[in-house]
Amino acid sequence: MRNDVTLTGDRLVVEPRGLDKLWGLRRQIEVPLAQVRGATYDPEAFYAGKGLRAPGLALPNAKWVGTFFRDGQRTYWNVCRGGQTVVIELDPSAPFARLYLSVEDGRALVDRINAAVIG
Amino acid sequence: MGRQRGYDEGEVLDRAAATFLRAGYEGTSIEELVGATGLHRGSLYQAFGSKRGLFVSCLRRQVSEHPGSEDTTDLVLVALLELAPRDEEVRGLLGEHLDRRGVTATDLGRRLLTRALMDETKDDGDA
Numbered sequence: 001m002r003n004d005v006t007l008t009g010d011r012l013v014v015e016p017r018g019l020d021k022l023w024g025l026r027r028q029i030e031v032p033l034a035q036v037r038g039a040t041y042d043p044e045a046f047y048a049g050k051g052l053r054a055p056g057l058a059l060p061n062a063k064w065v066g067t068f069f070r071d072g073q074r075t076y077w078n079v080c081r082g083g084q085t086v087v088i089e090l091d092p093s094a095p096f097a098r099l100y101l102s103v104e105d106g107r108a109l110v111d112r113i114n115a116a117v118i119g
Numbered sequence: 120m121g122r123q124r125g126y127d128e129g130e131v132l133d134r135a136a137a138t139f140l141r142a143g144y145e146g147t148s149i150e151e152l153v154g155a156t157g158l159h160r161g162s163l164y165q166a167f168g169s170k171r172g173l174f175v176s177c178l179r180r181q182v183s184e185h186p187g188s189e190d191t192t193d194l195v196l197v198a199l200l201e202l203a204p205r206d207e208e209v210r211g212l213l214g215e216h217l218d219r220r221g222v223t224a225t226d227l228g229r230r231l232l233t234r235a236l237m238d239e240t241k242d243d244g245d246a
Contacts, residue, residue, distance in 0.1 A: 038169025042149045048160050071161060087149075089164045098164055111205055114171050118208050 002063075002078045002102040005086075005109055007116050012036055012088070014099060016065070016078050023057035023065040024078055035094040039113035041106045042087045046079050064100075073097035086110055128166075129180070131156045136177040140193050144174055144201040174202065175209065182216040192222075192230045199227070 004015045014029040021027050049070060050058075056066015056077070063080040076096045079085050083102030086109055090096055103109050138147050138155040149170060153160050167173040178198055181191040195213060202209045216222070232238045 038167075038172045040149060040164070040169040040171070042160075042170075044148060044150045045160065071159075073161060073165075075161075087164060087169075089168045098161070110169075110171075114169065115205070115207075118206075 002065075002080055002083065005101065005103055005113075007033070007112060010034070012113065012116075014078075014101060020065050020078050024076070025055055025066070026076070029076060029095070029099065031090060031094055033116055035091040036113065036117050037089040037091060038117060039086055039088045039110040041084070041110045043083070043085050043106075045085045045087055045100055046081060046083070046102075050075070050077060067096075075100065078102065086113075088113065126158060126162075131158060131166075132173075132177050132180045135173055136181060136190070136194060139174060139177060139197060140190060143197055144170075171202070171206070174198075175212070178209070178212060182212070186216070186220055189230070192227070193234065195222075196227065196231060196234075 002017055002020050004017065006013045006015075010033050012031045012033055014031075015021075016024055016026060016028075046064075050064060050068040051070025053066055053068050056064070056068065058064055058066075061081055064077045066077060068075050068077055074096050075098050077100045079100050079102045084104065084106035085100060085102055086106045088099040088101070090098055134155045134157075135152055138151055141147075142151065147170075149160060149163065152170070152173065153163060156163065158166070163173065167176055178194055181188070181194050185191050195216065198209055198213055203213055229238065
């Protein structure tokens with residue numbers, strides 16, 4: 001598990017754990033729920049193309065942490081192989097197009113985020 | 120909403136619906152949806168927001184364009200079993216459709232048995 005994800009009031013807060021803060025140069029990502037379009041449990045996303053890394057850590061087949069650019073989109077990844085990866089799609093006004101995160105109990109988190117976004 | 124064009128949304132929804140019908144909601148991975156629709160993973164997320172968003176779009180299309188079809192009833196059954204218990208929007212959508220079409224619990228149960236090849240009206244065996 002590489003990230004703590006919490007829903008507080010009208011915001012979604014992602015906090016990378018331990019040294020992942022350093023590798024990705026991000027202590028925290030905070031997004032208004034109004035900018036969250038939905039979440040999906042997607043473990044196979046770990047193997048998807050990530051694009052150009054800037055900045056971040058790439059250990060293929062092990063872990064990816066940081067900001068990546070692909071097809072004109074800026075995405076944030078903090079995933080490890082075999083982890084429970086969730087994908088959070090954000091509005092164009094958000095700092096990233098989407099977040100790819102390894103988390104604990106991915107399915108439950110996805111349900112909580114989607115319920116908060118719809119509600 | 121930043122939705123990418125260059126593909127036929129109706130065709131994407133039909134293919135995705137067929138995939139959900141075959142494997143259910145939880146049983147369908149994003150990888151399978153990518154394969155079925157031909158969209159890249161990022162484009163799929165950009166267009167529909169999430170797997171849930173894609174499923175809801177499929178459900179809306181089915182109930183509005185083919186309200187009386189068996190595929191629609193089957194997708195409704197998938198939604199009732201897997202999403203409705205934890206998704207208020209899906210519950211509302213299903214409730215409206217069932218009310219409008221006058222679909223009863225008996226109708227749904229019969230369709231479920233038919234899908235399972237256990238329709239008693241077709242076979243009076245001792246199952």
